Amino acid sequence: MIRYSFFIFMISTLLSSDTDVDGYSAYNNGNFTESASMFEQGCVDKKMTDCVSLGTLYFRGKGVIKNQEKAMKLFYLACQGNDVKGCLALGHIFYLGKNIKMDKQVARKYYTQACNLGDTQSCVLVGYQFQKGVGAPKDIATAKRLLRKACVNGNKRACKAYKKLE
Numbered sequence: 001m002i003r004y005s006f007f008i009f010m011i012s013t014l015l016s017s018d019t020d021v022d023g024y025s026a027y028n029n030g031n032f033t034e035s036a037s038m039f040e041q042g043c044v045d046k047k048m049t050d051c052v053s054l055g056t057l058y059f060r061g062k063g064v065i066k067n068q069e070k071a072m073k074l075f076y077l078a079c080q081g082n083d084v085k086g087c088l089a090l091g092h093i094f095y096l097g098k099n100i101k102m103d104k105q106v107a108r109k110y111y112t113q114a115c116n117l118g119d120t121q122s123c124v125l126v127g128y129q130f131q132k133g134v135g136a137p138k139d140i141a142t143a144k145r146l147l148r149k150a151c152v153n154g155n156k157r158a159c160k161a162y163k164k165l166e
């Protein structure tokens with residue numbers, strides 16, 4: 001499930017309505033180098049969604065030389081700027097060990113940060129970690145709290161998982 005979520009995340013980042021419109025248009029037209037340049041300028045201008053989009057290009061090697069270290073720095077910058085997708089990207093990378101040592105505790109940290117920023121998918125992911133004891137001691141009460149939070153905010157998958165824990 002997390003592998004599928006990561007793939008969808010990487011694609012949806014570049015389709016985000018918050019991303020630089022010109023950068024998206026260039027990407028959509030196959031001009032990855034131009035989109036990278038536009039996202040880079042947006043990132044310099046402190047548009048965190050552009051930092052995430054640029055990080056995604058570096059992560060995938062589209063329009064730029066593939067560079068996971070640079071991608072990670074851009075995701076980190078965005079996460080520190082309270083961009084949910086930056087935090088979620090870091091969570092996925094550490095959870096899956098994408099060309100980096102897998103570290104589920106670090107993944108939980110970034111999922112928790114994204115959850116605290118209002119991302120219900122991240123609340124579900126960290127809730128599952130607590131439910132199963134992955135990257136954290138098993139803690140059903142915390143799992144229920146996180147799943148309930150996501151459910152109350154409209155995440156149907158969280159509602160199903162929460163009901164199973166009741």
